[in-house]
Amino acid sequence: MVNPNFMNGVPELLILRLLEAQEMYGYEIVAAIRTKTADAISLGEGVVYPVLHALEREGALKSRRKAVNGRTRVYYTVTRKGETRLAGLVRQWTHITDSVNRAIREPSHASVTI
Amino acid sequence: MVNPNFMNGVPELLILRLLEAQEMYGYEIVAAIRTKTADAISLGEGVVYPVLHALEREGALKSRRKAVNGRTRVYYTVTRKGETRLAGLVRQWTHITDSVNRAIREPSHASVTI
DNA sequence: AGCCCATACCTTTCGGCTCAAGGTATCATA
């Protein structure tokens, strides 16, 4: 497998990045992604919750329950393992988008330099 | 559907961009993407051919058969409709990647400016 | 002549991600 489904994992990337900055809960993350990207990207709860659970299972996140106004919120924070994973995702994201950008901006190909 | 599967269509984008620069055939496109992106992105024939067929069906490409060294090649060129489609894909790509980049680079959130 | 690799086309199958939609429960408000 050369490209591990080469564009996937962006939700994971965004979520880890948000949680690295501050402890947050699921419903809050959904809203935060919308506002932070000015509605360019809008992930539903059906995307966010499974990602949170998977990341916690892998040990990249840890959670604690907290009651606020009678409602229970599950707050997540990034573990050291999560930081490592985030760094890798960022590097991969940068590498791939740079490559695509170079490919689509290039005038045509290796033009003969005089 | 807010994000029409918001990261898809990159193969389509790359293929249209290559064909905009010059007429090419499938097998050649597969190799070109590998070299142009320095192996960062490597699309197999199982990705490229279906995209070519779909684009032609939609009228974004047109093809002509050409015999070279006894072998038949199917060369593709971009139609006006394809140019329009390409422009849209580039705009969408730029918009989304910029949004993600802004989100992951941002120090934390709206920090209070003094 | 016989064999294998490269070229060149194509399709099928599988897995994974995302989205939409639905399901539960509590609190505030009208």
Next chain:
DNA sequence: TATGATACCTTGAGCCGAAAGGTATGGGCT
């Protein structure tokens, strides 16, 4: 008391891309 907002979650379907397999010709090697 009913509706909407908050907050959690799961399920179903759809689509895309990856891998692998399938056909056929030409060139090179032995």
